Amino acid sequence: MGRRTEYVIMFDDNVRKRHSHQTEKGCVQYFVVQLEVKVEDVWKVVIRYDCAHGFAHIDTYDLRGNQRKTELDLTFESALSYADWDLNENWEKYTQKFLRGEKL
Template sequence: MQEIEYLIYLTAESTDRLRVYAQKEKGEILKFVVQYEAMISGEWQPIVRYDTAHGFAHKDIMRPKGEAIKQPLFIETYNLAFTFATLDLKANWMQYRDNFEKGFKK
């Protein structure tokens, strides 16, 4: 079994990043986490997380007070879900951050 883990910084200021973790065997992803995190008020805040906890692929949209909105992914394989998660977070992280910060100010 192979484990991969790395960070992808999304800004030159290093204030937004993806935390990526996966376990693979023979090219198949067995479990994964792809989490978008933002530096807000001097702390790394999880904003959106895709993972396979609880035995299924899903998306957690975090709220500033700690609650999460869970959305199942109806994607055929963990490999495809992992790719989708990475592409979605790279494309939409600014909107996710904006939505989180709007809730943070309430």
């Protein structure tokens, strides 16, 4: 079993990033990084980067929970780095669009 890293970063009172990844011998085996917004006391996923289906991809959601999947042509290591960078840089924009009902 490899090394697992998990943490949560609060961007605002009602906005957080959840990060989890597992490595083995320095290689990323699994990852999920997602932006969540609290709406009426329920945490909802806005955007999620992961490799749950054996390939790196982004899932974007709307307020009703409808999902859209976009494949990333990146290694797991690159996708994980990009996910962290993207959510750190764009969380405010993504949160505003999500709450206004706009597509991400």
